[in-house]
Amino acid sequence: MNTLIDSEHTVDHLEPLTGGTMPRMAPGLVAVVSVALGALALLLGVGIFGAVALAWLAYVLGLTFWTRAVEGSRKATDTLVQTLMWSAFVLAMVPLVSLIWTVVQRGAPVLTPAFLNDDMSGRALLGVGGGIYHAIMGTIMVTSIAAVIAIPIGIFTAIYLVEYGKGNRLAKVITFLVDVMTGIPSIVAGLFAIALFIVVTGDPLPRLGIGGSIALSLLMLPTVIRSVEEMLKLVPDDLREASYALGVPRWRTIVKVVLPTAVAGIVTGVTLAIARVAGETAPLLLILGTARVANWNPFSGPVQTLPVYIFQSLGQTTHFKYGPIWTDRVWGAALFLIIIVMSLNLVARIVGKAFAPKTGR
Amino acid sequence: MAKSIDVSDLDIYYGDFLAVQGVNMHVRARSVTAFIGPSGCGKSTVLRSLNRMHEVIPGARVEGKVTVDGQSLYDSAIDPVAVRRQIGMVFQRPNPFPTMSIYENVLAGNRLNAKKMKKSEADDIVERSLKGANLWNEVKDRLAKPGMGLSGGQQQRLCIARAIAVEPQVLLMDEPCSALDPISTSAIEDLIHELKSDYTIVIVTHNMQQAARVSDETGFFNLKAAGQPGHLVEFNSTQKMFANPDNEATEAYISGRFG
Numbered sequence: 001m002n003t004l005i006d007s008e009h010t011v012d013h014l015e016p017l018t019g020g021t022m023p024r025m026a027p028g029l030v031a032v033v034s035v036a037l038g039a040l041a042l043l044l045g046v047g048i049f050g051a052v053a054l055a056w057l058a059y060v061l062g063l064t065f066w067t068r069a070v071e072g073s074r075k076a077t078d079t080l081v082q083t084l085m086w087s088a089f090v091l092a093m094v095p096l097v098s099l100i101w102t103v104v105q106r107g108a109p110v111l112t113p114a115f116l117n118d119d120m121s122g123r124a125l126l127g128v129g130g131g132i133y134h135a136i137m138g139t140i141m142v143t144s145i146a147a148v149i150a151i152p153i154g155i156f157t158a159i160y161l162v163e164y165g166k167g168n169r170l171a172k173v174i175t176f177l178v179d180v181m182t183g184i185p186s187i188v189a190g191l192f193a194i195a196l197f198i199v200v201t202g203d204p205l206p207r208l209g210i211g212g213s214i215a216l217s218l219l220m221l222p223t224v225i226r227s228v229e230e231m232l233k234l235v236p237d238d239l240r241e242a243s244y245a246l247g248v249p250r251w252r253t254i255v256k257v258v259l260p261t262a263v264a265g266i267v268t269g270v271t272l273a274i275a276r277v278a279g280e281t282a283p284l285l286l287i288l289g290t291a292r293v294a295n296w297n298p299f300s301g302p303v304q305t306l307p308v309y310i311f312q313s314l315g316q317t318t319h320f321k322y323g324p325i326w327t328d329r330v331w332g333a334a335l336f337l338i339i340i341v342m343s344l345n346l347v348a349r350i351v352g353k354a355f356a357p358k359t360g361r
Numbered sequence: 362m363a364k365s366i367d368v369s370d371l372d373i374y375y376g377d378f379l380a381v382q383g384v385n386m387h388v389r390a391r392s393v394t395a396f397i398g399p400s401g402c403g404k405s406t407v408l409r410s411l412n413r414m415h416e417v418i419p420g421a422r423v424e425g426k427v428t429v430d431g432q433s434l435y436d437s438a439i440d441p442v443a444v445r446r447q448i449g450m451v452f453q454r455p456n457p458f459p460t461m462s463i464y465e466n467v468l469a470g471n472r473l474n475a476k477k478m479k480k481s482e483a484d485d486i487v488e489r490s491l492k493g494a495n496l497w498n499e500v501k502d503r504l505a506k507p508g509m510g511l512s513g514g515q516q517q518r519l520c521i522a523r524a525i526a527v528e529p530q531v532l533l534m535d536e537p538c539s540a541l542d543p544i545s546t547s548a549i550e551d552l553i554h555e556l557k558s559d560y561t562i563v564i565v566t567h568n569m570q571q572a573a574r575v576s577d578e579t580g581f582f583n584l585k586a587a588g589q590p591g592h593l594v595e596f597n598s599t600q601k602m603f604a605n606p607d608n609e610a611t612e613a614y615i616s617g618r619f620g
Contacts, residue, residue: 166419167419236456238452238454238456239456239458239459240417241414241417241450241452241456242452242456242457242458242520242523243458243469243473244414244417244442244445245412245414245445245449245450245452245524246445246446246449246469246470246473246474246523246524246527247442247443247444247445247446247447247470247474247527248442248470248473248474249442252473252474252475253473256472256473257458257460257473260460261458261459261460
C-alpha cells in the first residue's frame, strides 16, 4: 500500500503475471519415456509387476520434477496430487474391468437358451445338458418375497422416523437399532431364519424358501429404512407446511405430497437394496439348502438360487471327468447373476428419472 | 364470508422459550392488516398462530386466546385441520408442489382432501382462482406444465391462487413479496387490494412502504431487549401509524432512526 501512496515519486511495477509453462505434450512425453523404461526393466527380467511399478514411479517423479523445474513448486504439487488421484482411480477400475471382462468372456458362450431353460435333474450330473432355470426362478422367488416383506416395513419405519418421531426417544432407539442391524453378518441372519423355522416347523433342519426370504429381508431392512429416511428428509418442510396450510391432514400430506416428491429416490434406494441381497449366498446356503429342480412352493422343501448354485458347482470343478462342464456352469451362472443385478440397477436409474419432479417449462 | 379475528393475551412459546408475549388485537373483517417490526420480533410467529400452523414446529405452543367469529381456535375441541381449511396461508418463499402441474397445484387444496368434483367444476375453480391471483393470462395456455417451471413471482401468485381456491375466510401472508422483484411485488399488491373485498387479509412485511401502500391497519412488533420476548408495541390505523404514531418507538422505527 505504501508504495502505491509513494508512487508520485517512484514508478511502481506490477509483478509479472506470466511464468514458465509446460509444453502441452509433456504428460504424453513422460508417459512414453516411462513405458520405455518399464519395457526395458521387463527385458532385464524384473517381472511384470516390478516393471509396471517402475514405469509408474518414473512417470510420477519425472512429471513432478519437470513441472517443478519449469513452472514452480505450487504447480508441481498440483501435478503430483492430480497424478496420484488418477492412479487411484485407475487402480480401482482394474479389478472391476478385469472381472466383467473375464465373466463375460467365459460366461457368454455358456448362456444358451438350453442352459437357461434346463435344470439339474436327470443326467445333468453326468455332464449331459443341465442348466440354471431352477436357480434363476429360485433367486427371483426368494428375493421377491424378501422384498415384499422388507419394503413395506422399511418404508413405514422411515415414515415414522422422519414424519412422526422427529427427535423423540423412540425414534433415536430405532435409528440406533437400525444401525446395529446394518452390521449383522449375513450368516447370522441365516442362523436366525433357521432358528425361527426350527421353532415354527419343529423340523431339526428346516429347508424352505420363505426362510431364505426372511433372512434376506433382515439384511434388506436397514438399507431400505436408511435410504428412504434420507429421501424423506430431503423433502423440504415448505411443502409440508403448504399442504397443512391448505387444511390437508398429516397422513394425506405424507401420502399425497411427501411420498410423491421423494418417490424417485425411494424407488432407487429400494431397488439397490434388492440388488444388494440378490447375490447373498451364506444365509441361503443354510436355510434353503440346494435343489436340482425348480421348487415353486416357498413353504416347503429346498430352493436353489444362483449364488448357492455357483458355490455348489465350484466344488465340482476339480472332478477328473466333468470338471470343465462344471467350470462352464459356474461362469454362466455368475454372468447371469451379474446381468440380474445390473438390470435392477438400470431399472432403478430409469425409474428414478421417470418419477423425478418435473421442472421444465 | 370474511371473518374478523380477536387476539387476547397471546403468549407463544418454542419449548420453554417465550417468543412473543401479551399480544392483544382486533383484526377487522374485509380489511388488510399489516405486521411490521425488526427481524426476530415474532411477527411471523403471531401470524402462524392465527391458523394453528405454529404448532407444526415440534415443541411450539400457545397460551391465550385467538377467536375467529366467536370460536376460540385453541379450544381442545377444535380440529386444527378444520381451522387451516378456513384460514389460508401464503408463505415467504413460493412453494408450489413440485410433482404437480399448474392446474393440479391450484386444485391441490381440493384434490389433496379427496373432494370429488366434476371436470367442469374443477376447470371453473382453476380459472376463477388464477384470475383472482392475476395469473390466468400468463398461464392459461400451459396449465398442464409443471408449477415449478414458472418464474418466482408467478410461482408466488400460483401459491396465492392455490390458497384462495379453497375459499378461506381469512388469508395470512408471511412476507409474500420478500423474494420478488418490484414488478411482481406490484402485481401482488394490486392483488391484495382486489382480494380485500372478499377476504380478511393479514400480511407480514419488512417493507414499510408496502405496509403503508396495502394495509388499513398496522401492528408494530418489537423486542423489549435482546433475548427478551417480542411484543406488540402499537396497533393502529395505518394512516395514523405512519403520520402520527402514539408510541415513540414506532415513530423511531418507521422514520428509520432505529432498526
